[in-house]
Amino acid sequence: MSTVAERALRAEAKARPRVRPRARRRRVRRFVRRLPFYALIALIFFYAVFPFYWAIRSAFTPEGDLFRTPVQYVPTDPTLANFREVLSTGEFQRALLNSTIVAGTVTLVALAIGSLAGYALGRFRFHGRSATLYLMLSMTTFPQIAILGALYTTINRFELYDRLGALIFSYMIFTLPFTVWVLTSFMRALPRDLEEAAYVDGASPLQTFYRVMLPLVAPGLVTAGLLAFIAAWNEFLYALSFTQSTDKRTVPVAITLFTGKSGSTYQIPWGQIMAATVIVTLPLIVATLVLQRRILAGLTAGAVKG
């Protein structure tokens, strides 16, 4: 990352316009000595970023140029045709809508149930409390494949197969325990005084929960909700197994099974798939960068403290 280093040097130079030659020489020497370090960072950065660049470049490259050698590293005639094609079928918008409905509902339900449970587990001492906590923790690493068959038959019995309800129902298994766990750790960190003050004023436990605890734990709700949403948005196994019709697909399933508008069976429409990838990924990247602090707080509560 020589650019970061350069920018750093430039900023320093600006801050202190007149630098004595010896000091500058020392700084240059230090920079040279750290060169392998910066090269390593540059390498990591390249490995991390190049696949994204490639998806973007492929999305903007016309189909004809995509399937031609030698490979163009920068599209010579960039085009929006791939984006137009992807959006023209309506299939992809439908998937976006489905994913939003499923992930949104799952998040709200998990937060509603999870915050109550988190309050009980984080603020009260009772018999079986730690057993419940362990149950929730072990559930967060529960292998979803292990109950695929049973869920499959249950979902069919309730006639939920090929409905979004099947996904909302089954996604509880990986969102709820996690939400409970994160919210419990947030609830536990709150000071006792406020709660006691509410009790002294004659509030019931439920009133205390809604009026006092919930507003205080808002950052925890954002964190847990965000993680639940991302997990539900990205889920693939159940979405693939419990739906069948094209108009019930979520984004991951749609992108995997995408055949394109032209429907040529022998050639995978990579340009359109990459366009779809870019459309889905950009908002996720922006959201992650903006909310990174909240996400990190949740991840460390879920993993490291455990």
Add this chain to the structure above:
Amino acid sequence: MMLAPALAVVALVAIYPLGQTIYQSFTNQQFLAGIEPTRFVGLDNYRDLLHDTVFRDAVVVTVKFTVVTVLFEFVLGMIIALVVNSGFRGRGVMRAVMLVPWAIPTVISAQMWKWMYDDVFGVLNDGLTRLHIIDEPVAWISQPSTALWAVAAVDIWKTTPFVALLLLAGLQVIPGELYEAADVDGVSKWHQFWRITLPLLKPAILVTLIFRTLDALRVFDIFYVFFGSRVDTQTMAIYDQNTIVSIGDVGYGAAISVAIFLIIGMFVVIYVTFMRVEQQ
């Protein structure tokens, strides 16, 4: 009372299905009712499973994948965590960027890489040929000798940043005075890493390894995108899903599920025992 909804949901979506899976594994239940009435078949499914070479291959593929990815993710993640923790300008940006691969759906990263791996029009073959590392294009995905590595590279790309973040969280708890004292005593950075960093990081390392191992053992998404249900490169989860959903053999699928559950449980026991031994 307040716990009731949460416990009810967990019971409904996890515990009841788990019990049902165990029950189904002793039956010959088929998805399409009417082909054959469901009846109790005892241990037949498990006996078949023991002689099922396809399942055996799937176990081998899954374990290989797990060992390779967890090892690489841990070593690379450690390097990245140390670099980021060492404090340089743009560290905050780096940490935010590291979250990105984790946040995007696995199948999307798999698609991005599948296209880069394309044997004729893929950038990987083109780039490596230009750099004279390979002489002719390689069919990375269809060729059995490279298929597993190709798929592992995607998982490593996607998950290493996450591992690095977990380790970084552990690193930041280590008090800086320890290193200052070591510097004063003239201990080399290399020794500091082995004597201070690693021992203090051990809890974070173990938790990270457990999480990653359990995740890798149930891998499904990447393999599905890359190979569908190609027999020589299917994981336990792919085989199970195919048996239940495509073939509709719920009884046998349930037996596979139980086997997967036990295999994963075995790894957990190994890790936990290891942790206990370390603590004493």
